[in-house]
Amino acid sequence: MIQIESLHKKFGKNHVLTGLDLHIQEGGIFAVLGPNGSGKTTLIKAILGMVIPNKGTISVSGHPIKNKWKYRQELEYLPQIANFPGNLRVKELIRMIIDLRQKPCEEDKLVSLFSLEPFLDKKLSTLSGGTKQKVNLVLTFMFNSPLIILDEPTTGLDPVALIHLKKFIMEEKQKGKTILVTTHIMQFVEEVADRIVYLLEGKIYFNGTINELMEKTNQNNVEHAIAAIASQTNA
Template identity: 50%
Template structure:
């Protein structure tokens, strides 16, 4: 369970989050959407301890978030991965295992995302798509009940994208809570159980895709999100 209570964050005079209240206490796939600068990435980084809110509290599994122990219960895929460029793919994944311990799903995920084809290559030599596959395996290789995916589809080829979607569905069926940020509305329409739309640092909409389509009188999620933006600009 993750709960954001009255979360606020400002950078200088710029308010990025303004009283965010959200609770995720059920398994499922929750798409956190919003235009660039809406605050969604800042919200995720606040959860992961990479940004410190100006006000409010974050609760994880019924406990106020403190220290770093909670990170072992959350798998986090950052939008931009930063690797030790001098290591090979296999050396990097072994490095993570040495830090976090055994019991990883490294081998299974390496097959899913085709890492074995380039496991001996140095990270500095990899293309963007290859780096994203390493990012996915390193983020998901431990079995956690909460998964945070920040723009997970960047650079993926069609086969890897299909495998990622199947993996996300598999994790949902296992009772996981998955928070997903993306600008690819087809992914949202195909996977998401609920949509959280953040605009100017506030929760503008939360509900199912069916409710959103009915509310906006549109035919698909992409049109619905565009409608929300149009309504906001007109107000």
């Protein structure tokens, strides 16, 4: 699904990605983890075409993405911070995105799943952070695309919404979709991820299944295993 070879990116003198190689196969949930400044966001934005690498190649579904844009019609992206026009009502924003995308969608199912019916007529500027995140999730999942990229999807969610999100992500996986997730919530990773990619200073220090991570670190949960990897890399 995604093939990355010898990816380099620097901002000024700051080398953010340094020769990164990564293959993400089609189908499954891949957690991209690492501390702040590890290169996670730059990697995601490079895949989205929002950051242009200094060197290296990125291919999606077998096609290089450099100077291309149509591949983005087959992916969905949930940004970490939802910056919506505050003067729009929720239903107006949803309708605007549907009109722009011109693709079949299932917004009614998702509005119901995240209990957004009471907020459809409210302006976005009046919503809490958690409710904005639910709107963000509706906009991301309402189109049927094979690749989904989620940047901190659990931010601000109440426990009920979090349960619905995890269940929905697993349902999307069962449809054969490829889902990339960045998050700092290790319990969420442990419950949904098939593979973990751990980044530090623009390099991959671990790439494997949760069981492989446990065996490598001799730990019995993801949180302690990631802490062990971080300790090894900082030693």
